[in-house]
Amino acid sequence: MANPTSTWQTPSRRRQTEAKRTSILDAAEELFVSSGYELTSVDAIAARASVSKRTVYDHFGDKRSLYRSVLGRVDDALLVTIRAAVQQELTDQRDLREALLAFVQRLTTDVIPSSTYATFRHLIAKTAAAPQLPERSHEEPEKVLEERFAQLAADGRLTISDPRRAVQHFFALTMRLVLDETDQDPTGTVAKTEIEAIITDGVDVFLRAYR
Template identity: 40%
Template sequence: MPTTKTLREGSAAKRAAILSAARELFLADGFDRSSVDAVAARAGVSKRTVYDYFGDKRTLLLAVVDTVGQSLISTIRRTLDDTLAGLSGAAGAEDRLEDVLVTFSMRIATDMLGSAEYATLQRLVRAESGHLPRRGYNSMAETPDEALAEQFAALGEAGLLDVPDPRLAADQFIALTFGVAMDRLGSANAVEDARVRPLVVEGVRTFLRAYRTRAASA
């Protein structure tokens, strides 16, 4: 079980060094074979500091997974800001909607699903599932859907989409784009597989046939 002791916030630099060292060791040697002594030595801190900051090795693993997840969430939010966030008030938004949704999807498929951070998260979750709170534990499981739902709600208010349930629309968008690629190809990594883009484009078009307003379709 994770520790219940009071942990120190401590130095941000030391915390980052411990997380980086633990991540490298967990990936290279596995959780069971990576000792707290080895983490401390690689991070350049004392063993006591590791325990003071994280309490125990399992809590440290969760912190590593959560930190990687938060980095990916930042990528998703940045991509949403760069693509969908300004669309609702833009001139010609109706005509650009499909292209912007495809651009967003392809940016996620390259910047996130093709990133070292995403590969790290997948490797840790698969390899160390027995040490995580539940099988398939993923610290970012809900956030991407919710962030996308917020943007769909804004597009609905702007009259571009008809989305009575933005969260359901977000879930269905992801299923039609990345989900189809994962089911068909075993991956949605557009960096490695050129077949991802046609699936994403068709998924966006299917989504718009269901959710585009009549006015935007006209």
């Protein structure tokens, strides 16, 4: 969505505008996570950000658009991590099994334990009123891996007719099972050996089906 305040500004004024925008996003994220979408008011966000209510509306239009901006910012941060994992772990020179294991291990150490991911999962939890990101944004992490799987198939390293379905299978066999295991653990301290076993089994099953 276009920024309602995006008119020509001097560099100094632009920095002030961006600082206010960031302050509003930070305040909104904290309150949406702690109180939920429905119970968080624009008045409370403005007070937390030390700006006027009018300033919040000038930057984001309404609470719904602000929520989507918060969710989009968190989603973008996760995408940076996922893209880096794809580029740095799923390299052409690496053994495929080793590369896939390293990729998933990277996600379990860099993504799942992160406060950014915890925020993302909290924000996308289904509620009656909270808006969601457009479908394209939800699929973006899978799209990044889908493109890499298509490349691996073109190089003859994987046998894939539908990269999107292959990615769905891959995440279901690995990340989804890890998340299920961690969600069911009330202490939040699933043994590292258990996570490694889930990942290894999932990658091996995936390769038996697709290599």
